Amino acid sequence: MAASSVRVAAAQMTSINDLAANFATCSRLVKEAAAAGAKLLCLPESFAFIGAKDGDSIKIAEPLDGPIMQQYCSLARESGIWLSLGGFQERGSDDAHLRNTHVIIDDSGNIRSTYRKIFLFDVDVPGGRVYKESSFTEAGKDIVAVDSPVGRLGLSVCYDLRFPELYQQLRFQHEAQILLVPAAFTKITGHAHWEILLRARAIETQCFVIAAAQAGKHNDKRESHGETLIIDPWGTVVGRLPDRLSTGITVADIDFSLIDSVRAKIPIAQVNPVEFLF
Numbered sequence: 001m002a003a004s005s006v007r008v009a010a011a012q013m014t015s016i017n018d019l020a021a022n023f024a025t026c027s028r029l030v031k032e033a034a035a036a037g038a039k040l041l042c043l044p045e046s047f048a049f050i051g052a053k054d055g056d057s058i059k060i061a062e063p064l065d066g067p068i069m070q071q072y073c074s075l076a077r078e079s080g081i082w083l084s085l086g087g088f089q090e091r092g093s094d095d096a097h098l099r100n101t102h103v104i105i106d107d108s109g110n111i112r113s114t115y116r117k118i119f120l121f122d123v124d125v126p127g128g129r130v131y132k133e134s135s136f137t138e139a140g141k142d143i144v145a146v147d148s149p150v151g152r153l154g155l156s157v158c159y160d161l162r163f164p165e166l167y168q169q170l171r172f173q174h175e176a177q178i179l180l181v182p183a184a185f186t187k188i189t190g191h192a193h194w195e196i197l198l199r200a201r202a203i204e205t206q207c208f209v210i211a212a213a214q215a216g217k218h219n220d221k222r223e224s225h226g227e228t229l230i231i232d233p234w235g236t237v238v239g240r241l242p243d244r245l246s247t248g249i250t251v252a253d254i255d256f257s258l259i260d261s262v263r264a265k266i267p268i269a270q271v272n273p274v275e276f277l278f
């Protein structure tokens with residue numbers, strides 16, 4: 001008989017401009033999650049690397065079959081755990097661009113799925129910096145969901161969170177049960193919007209949401225909001241890492257009967273809003 005609940009973990013970390021140091025941190029977190037009985041660990045956007053200056057990320061970008069991703073595949077295999085690697089700097093179609101790629105690796109170390117961030121962070125943060133992710137990143141086009149031992153995963157990255165249509169499609173067209181939102185939110189926007197947007201996505205899609213976050217100071221210019229969260233389909237926060245904690249994991253049990261009961265009792269999927277609104 002299939003188990004009715006299965007454990008997941010989400011990690012928080014402070015990536016820097018040092019691939020080996022970040023890999024060492026990820027290895028430790030992966031081992032901790034496996035020891036806690038988790039079947040999937042979600043790492044934040046830019047887990048492998050956060051540059052200290054413009055152009056650093058382009059320099060380290062590699063294809064998915066390159067040595068960096070292979071190291072993470074080995075880590076998944078050795079620990080016997082699935083990994084969600086949000087926001088890998090995948091080499092793009094020319095030397096000036098990368099792709100911000102969310103990679104799902106299974107417990108044998110095989111890449112099962114890849115999603116390239118669709119919505120790029122071209123934003124003038126009020127009281128903060130101007131970001132132009134599109135200046136060095138190629139946007140993805142495809143919506144991606146994939147089956148896993150912890151349920152059907154809907155993939156996204158960071159700023160995608162602000163586009164609810166993506167999550168509506170993941171839930172209602174692609175049948176996602178768990179939405180993954182790896183991120184490196186800014187201090188300012190994270191403080192104002194992070195938790196509210198994540199809980200809204202969980203409630204309006206009736207999915208679990210796992211949001212692994214970068215936290216703390218990466219370099220002189222950059223600091224992330226933190227506050228890794230796991231949220232259930234009712235909108236309750238079931239796992240949380242405080243912003244002040246720079247590195248660690250939180251675990252939660254995915255209860256499939258909760259997904260079913262929330263969806264049965266509040267039957268929004270049975271209503272086609274287009275019939276009523278247009």
Ligand SMILES: O=C(O)CNC(=O)[C@H](CS)NC(=O)CCC(=O)C(=O)O
Pocket residue numbers: 045046049050051057087120121131133158159160162184185186189190
């Ligand atoms: O560039 C990297 O190293 C990794 N990528 C990021 O940090 C990305 C793009 S710059 N950040 C976001 O999307 C923040 C979104 C955000 O903070 C919001 O929507 O408010």
